[in-house]
Amino acid sequence: MARLYEFQSKKLLKEGGIRIPEGEVASSPEQAFQIARKIGKPVVLKVQVWVTGRANFGGIQFAENPDEAIEKSSCLFGMKVRNFVVEKVLVEENLSIQSEYFVGLVVDDAQKTPLLIFSSVGGTGIEEIAQVHPEKIGQIPVDVVRGLRDYEARNLVRRTGISGKLLLRLSDTLVKLYGVARKCDARSAEINPLVLTKDNLVYAADCHLAIDDYAVFRHPELGIEVAREFDRPPTPLEKIAYHVEEKDHRGTFYFLQMTEEIPKEENSIGFNGAGGGGSMMSMDAVLNRGFKLSNYCDTSGNPAASKVYRAAKIILSQPHIKGYFASGSGVASQEQYHSARGLVKAFHEENLDIPGVIRLGGNFEEKAIEILATYLKDIPAKVEGYGRDDSPEFCAARMEELIRENDFAGHEVRPISDPIIPEDVYAFETFTGNISIDYKKCSDCQTKSCVEACKADILKLDDGKPVLAISKEEAKKGKCTECLACEIFCTFHEQEALTIHLPIPGLKEYREKILKGK
Amino acid sequence: MSILVDEESRVLVQGITGREGMVRTRLMKDYGTNVIAGVTPGKGGEDVYGIPVYDSVEEAWERQGPVDISVIFVPAALVKDAALEAMDAGIKLLVIVPDRVPIFDVLEISHAAKERGASFVGPNTLGLVSPGKAVLGMIGGRAERAKEWFRPGHVGVSSRSGGMTSAISYYLTEAGVGQSTIIHVGGDAVVGLSHPEVMELFEQDEQTEIVAMFGEIGTTQEERVADLIERGKFTKPLIAFIGGKAAKSGTRFSHAGAIVEGSRGSYKSKVRRLIKVGAHVVDAISDIPKVAKKLSKGDTQ
Secondary structure, three states, X not given: OEEOOHHHHHHHHHHOOOOOOOEEEEOOHHHHHHHHHHHOOOEEEEEOOOOOOHHHHOOEEEEOOHHHHHHHHHHHOOOEEOOEEOOOEEEEEOOOEEEEEEEEEEEEOOOOEEEEEEEOOOOOOHHHHHHHOHHHEEEEEOOOOOOOOHHHHHHHHHOOXXXXXXXXXXXHHHHHHHHHHHHOOEEEEEEEEEEEEOOOOEEEOOEEEEEOHHXXXXXXXXXXXXXXXXXXXXXXXXXXXXXXXXXXXXXEEEEEEOOOOOOOOOOEEEEEEEOHHHHHHHHHHHHXXXXXXXXXXXXXOOOOHHHHHHHHHHHOOOOOOOEEEEEEOOOEOOOOHHHHHHHHHHHHHHOOOOOEEEEOOEOOHHHHXXXXXXXXXXXXXXXEEEOXXXXXXXXXXXXXXXXXXXXXXXXXXXXXXXXXXXXXXXXXXXXXXXXXXXXXXXXXXOOOHHHHHOOOOOEEEEOOEEEEOOOHHHHHHHHOOOOOHHHHHHHHHXXXXXXXXXXXXXXXXXXXXXXXXX | OOXXXXXXXXXXXXXXXXXXXXXXXXXXXXXXXXXXXXXXXXXXXXXXXXXXXXXXXXXXXXXXXXXXXXXXXXXXXXXXXXXXXHHHHOOOEEEEOOOOOOHHHHHHHHHHHHHHOOEEEOOOOOEEEEOOOEEEXXXXXOHHHHHHHOOEEEEEXXXXXXHHHHHHHHHHHHOOOOEEEEEEOOOOXXXXXXXXXXXXXHHHOOOOOEEEEEEEOOXXXXXXXXXXXXXXXXXXXXXXXXXXXXXXXXXXXXXXXXXXXXXXXXXXXXXXXXXXXXXXXXXXXXXXXXXXXXXXXXXXX
16 A cells, blocks of 8 residues: 555545645745744644654644744654654644544455444544444445445444534545545545534544555556555665566566665575565565565566566665575466576676575476576575475575575675677667677677577577567567576677676666765 | 366456467466357457457357356456456356456455356456366466366365465375365455355365465455354364464565454464364465375375
């Protein structure tokens, strides 16, 4: 779920006809001053973070006048809340509250319907209140096709002991909230508290919407940069990874960091899983041996070799990890040699300095393991390939053993240098990168096996030189599947004439920063 | 028997001319699935591996006669429309392979299915296999592999992870234990047939003597299976393996389902409930065939 900030959520509520306090979001104390002056009343200052219970850690402040708004908001900007650094503060009129309520919308996986929950008591500690006073809480499933009817909302509110005009005002808000949530594909929507002010008006005093990741494409207007379930803003490396995923629909690549800073002495492992269930099983196996994971990563759903290559490059941008552990369910339906080739390319470029245990069980695993064994024997670190008959527990034990053999040495991140490609080479673009062939080197080539190695059958020999058998446009559109077989063959068996360049925007700069910070 | 699909089931493929659709149609056909027609709007009149392609499900039904199952391979954004089309034409079981289907679309499909007495597997499913009879979806990847990995027998397999569906079944086969039907219920938070519904089907199936289930943190599926056992609605021996023991609460992994909400949905909650009702909860995948062998009445294949 892609979470929205309170100020974003409130904007959507307002568009949906729900009353919200007058206010604006500020990025500096000066702006907070301006907004407070414009409001012309006592204001409340609220840090914009995805963390509940903000009042408990001083994330909510009150200011009587604009000068106080400057002073108090100065303490809020830059405040660190879990992984958040506060950059935005919502400045709002301070409401005179008479009573507080709660309304929330979730999806019920058992009934397969949206479920609307209303409580006649709201505010902080709603979960505890719900346990002690179940009679104050009501819930109804919503018919997803016809929507929430007015009378259903009225009945829901009525059952919690509310009547009269207040009943109408609250139920009206419920109907509108459901409308907003449905319109923006929110998987969860919550107003807590929903308040009645002393002048008998209903306001959404706080609100959180979380948008369905899979529907974000329908809502460019929301400006969601990374549609992922995070309880904090994405890290710079996660953003780099997300953009790789966004630009390449072939298979899944999901990357999440457990921590941004790995202490040197910590036994952290770079994790590359495949498939949700298999990844969980594999993570459990490594964690059970006392390791920590620097990251979670899933490359599955038949990703191109180039995608697995990029995943490995991103994982290896984390300093101090002590091993590289790749494992999925062990019996994957996809051809496993694509992943093997992606890893070979990445590990060679990185001149891998930490041991790797790669469990590539599934279709053509024998070939995948052979690729790893053949092409990774000359790098500094030891990389072992395993298949479906080797359990995750066994592989985790091997990981531990290899890390021990490597004296618990941590990974050193290397700078990325752009490839030097002579100008007069034969070159064409692929779906996410480009391929260049230096014909000067080709003259010494005995086998011309790059043509044979190409699984997509897009290369042919023309006067003894490899050229595209299809148009350059077709190659770029994806006819070249970026399986990397031609490059691996040329590099290891022939003249190193063929180079595949697969850029990862932002990674070079990211590593430079890390190296500078050392 | 077996559940949901056998060699007689008449199967249609929606999105048959797409990249995935073509490759997986080949798998299904080579395995022996009775694929009678395909649909891609605008490509009526073509054929894929000798299977006729029609412009709509309705047309396929008119020309080929009744269809039991539709396997859907269209892009995620078009899944809802394809599913509604299939159900409107009269198809009672859908297998929705694509992932990233918006959740409100899934809820609408579910709503329509309830109204029409239809059901669906997925979305985000590898599909299912009744070994020796038929494959639906893409499980196994290739027919020869599916034949090698999965063998007929008495253990039903239900899993929320595609890879684990294959893995559990493969390890059972290796241990000489065959399977009745293997089903990947799908990796999303809301799926059509979820574990408890699958358990009810296995309960009715004569071939199935034991069930192996792979659960994950998030959603209430495994807790609801425990409820079924408690109420006496599922009485066969159940072997359960739950992933995500080490996951942090609030962290979501690539299965949308893996969201921990309160204590419900947590690893502990699921394991505790399942143990209490007498399920055999195992800690490692390699224990599944061992326990299955121990529980088998005799002939395991």
